[in-house]
Amino acid sequence: MSKPVTRIPATNALMTNKRRDFMSYVWGFGLALILTLVPFALVQWQATTRGSLLIIIAVLAMVQTVVHFRFFLHLGRKRKREDLLLVLFSTSLLIIMVAGTIWIMANLAERMTPI
């Protein structure tokens, strides 16, 4: 404790925390708004081919999900990372289940299509 500690009055600390919390929601709201407007606009005016539209929509949805997790649910802002790990674990299982289902069912559909 040789270094001089700058004492921040408790009220002041609260103020900065509050500001940061507030800004977190504002950032989240703003980013989510943009990430929503863009794909809606692209689809509304059919800006590009169906294939690329689908890819753009998918990517923006992923990004927006991360934005929500980060700014609304404040994941990753903590030292114990159990919650984040749980999200990642759940996501991997979700991907296994959903992608597996689509893989299997698409394959079956393809094999049953009359030639």
Add this chain to the structure above:
Amino acid sequence: MISELFKRVEFYLDARQNKEIFIYPGLNLGAEHSNVHTQAEATVFGFWVFLMSDAIIFGMAFATYATLLQGTAGSPGPRELYHLGPIFIETLLLLTSSFTFGMASIAMKYKHPTSHLVGWLLVTLVLGVIFLGMELDDFRTMFAAGGLPTQSGFLSGFFGLVPLHGLHVTAGCIWLVCMLGQIAVHGLDSETKLGLLRLALFWHFLDIVWIFIFSVVYLGGLA
């Protein structure tokens, strides 16, 4: 006992360094609400785990929808039934309600007058109810255009997924009314705070599910 004490000391030190520890998902109440804050670690974590389980439910509903996408069986498909306009407004409503709930959380955390908290919650509730009303109207339009769930596999997949989200929002609205009731009866005691912390997670979670609904179902269907 001792670990409890250590936690308290840690909070104190971190507050001094102006660094918050987040020990559960969502906005943490922090040392100012020390009693609830430590209690919340297990309670809110438990609810978070439930949401992950719920996410799998939605995941399976999405997978079913994707599987049945081709099964229109001659009845109307996405292009005939989906309309981008109302969905866009619903998306904005839900997103704004997530933001207003965030404001409610801040009002609770920083001990603003209870009227602020109640005000933000009421705004959230109104947005949620308008969302539900619009969604019901969408379904009515779909029914009128021949889009009934009994018509085809595709429509079954749709009505197995989107109203599932709607039911969740309805449950969220009822829960919100109950929380307002608890604030009225008990004030902002620790149980009420714990309830609001969990409801906030639920609300934000439903907004995330909606991202996938408008992206996969509506935008994907109309792209």
Add this chain to the structure above:
Amino acid sequence: MSWSTTLNHPLGLLDADSFPFLAMLGSDDSDIFINGLLGSFAAALVVISVMVVVALLTRYRAWRTLWFDWLTSADHKKIGIMYVVLALVMLVRAIAEAVLMRAQGAVGLDGGFLSSDHFAQLFSTHGTIMIFFMAMPFLTGLINYVVPLQIGARDVAFPILNSISLWLTVAGAALVMTSLVVGVFSTGGWFGYPPYTGTLYNPGVGVDYWIWSLTLASLGSTLTGINIAVTIYKKRAPGMKLYYMPLFTWTALCTAIMMIFAMPPLTVVTLQLALDRYLDFHFFTNGLGGNQMNFLNMFWLFGHPEVYILILPAFGVYSEIFSTFSGKVLFGYKSLVWATMSIAFLSFLVWLHHFFTMGQSGHINAVFGIASMLIGIPTGVKIYDWMWTMLRGRVRFSVPMIYSLAFIFLFVIGGITGIMLANPILDYQVHNTVFLVAHFHNMAVPGVLFGMLAGYTFWFPKAFGFRLDERWGRISAYCWIFGWMGAFFPLYILGLMGLPRRSVAYEQASYVPLEIVAFVGALLVAAALMALVIQLWVSIKHREENRVFVGDPWDGRSLEWATSAPPPEYNFPVVPSINDRDAFTAAKEFGVGYQEPDTYVNIEIPQNSAMGPVFGGTSFLLAFGLVWQIWWLVILTGLVTIGTLVVRGFQRDTLKIIPAETVCRAHRHWIQAARSAQPIKRSQEHTAANKGRAALETVEVST
């Protein structure tokens, strides 16, 4: 079904013909009569048992005790015991059905005595009960009882939720039992594949009974999973790192996580089938774009992890038993933990091996076949670890150990047939034959059930304060083991000979001898069940000489043995502090096993709550209303259910305080008993000298 008629009728579809007994009397067909007689006998048993229980409760004025001490209890130990009681009751019914099916098999050449519909109901209820209302409650009960004690917690994270989970499961079980008396059960097997289970081919109430009992059970299990996982994550005693946890707790954690993620697909798939049946949706119908194959896909997304949900806690029990009854530290603790986690994760990657023959491309089958075979590796690691735990240990061949050893031998056989089935090419040959039936019973009985029974014997003295009778325990164990071998080894051969599963009758005379052997085996299993009941009876009669109040009859190693038997409501007067694996063994070696703390404090524990039983009751009525389409009942109970939740939200002061003096008095009494008890050697384990205090006996491991 017509909506207007069911809306107009106050009892929905329910009428006099819904009672099989009455339907039997109204018929002059002898086939219907025999099957009706069997069904009515079973129904009468249910009704009479319920009446006897009610009469006894009234006779001994036990209603108050039952309600206040048990049904409304939030104590994880009592909830655990109630789960196990439910499991044992349902076990009796499912075994009776199994014996009936094997009897039919023995005389099934060109006929037999059961109608095909009755036979189909038997295998459907047998499977449904064994999985959802026997194995699941049994393992949930053991986990509930043991895990909080093992991690030094006072209770689970959410005690009232725990009670709700129990009562949801009970409601599901009650629904299955009700189907014996009112209406029929599904004939679609425990996995109820559509389109057979759609309204087109199955218009009756049977499938609806199946749907709603499964829905209740799966909701209960999801909530249990959440509860146990959070308990283990957040409620461990100070100092207990994850790697200090006993292996049973580890397996409980993995099982809980799997419940959280594997139950939702089941909930979804049963509800979608319900939508198909009730509201004419087309998820799984033949026509109009439905896709029945997705039912198989999603059912097994749940179904395969489910298999490991069942087996992992059994692995945990075996680990505790091998270590305790060898008087040695568990060999390869970390490898066992990692093997458990690998199995839990891999189990989510193999679901397709349940429908290799559905018609997807070879490369998909190959991927899932390889993934399935991979599970053999961590399982093999476990088998070696257990064997090496016994190596040069002080091994005692008492009942839990007999089950465990039988498990090792038989489970390896089952594992090998599993690897065979994981090969799609071979699977095509034996798919849907009784070879498969033999394989999964090989995993489910010597794997799961033996583990549960071993755990029951192992922890019984902890829960009730006295040991179970050893002699009847052995008789039961040997009957289980040889009965199982007799009943299922023939099925492997019959399967290779081509006998399809679920055949009510067959035309090949060459099947008869092996079918008879299997029937004899089934009778032996029934004898095992009888022996189990006798064991309980004898043990209760001689409970005074078998008391183990001090609480450590087997020289236990983990924390659950460090408290009295039965433990106080709050488990530990002072939350223990842990700095080693096998915490209690360490404490005993350092001579600090039975010590008084410096101070006692008031302990807060949750109050009883009627929430659980009320929830169970309303959800049962809700499900019953749905089955019989009694819509006013559905709406009413639905509102009551929601109302209960809302009211609970408004409740405060849900804790009660146990004053420090009470804790102190109880603890001193126990310490006194422990100090005055004669420490016994392992050779005296089964004598009346065993009061639950173990003498220090170090195993000399020569290298």
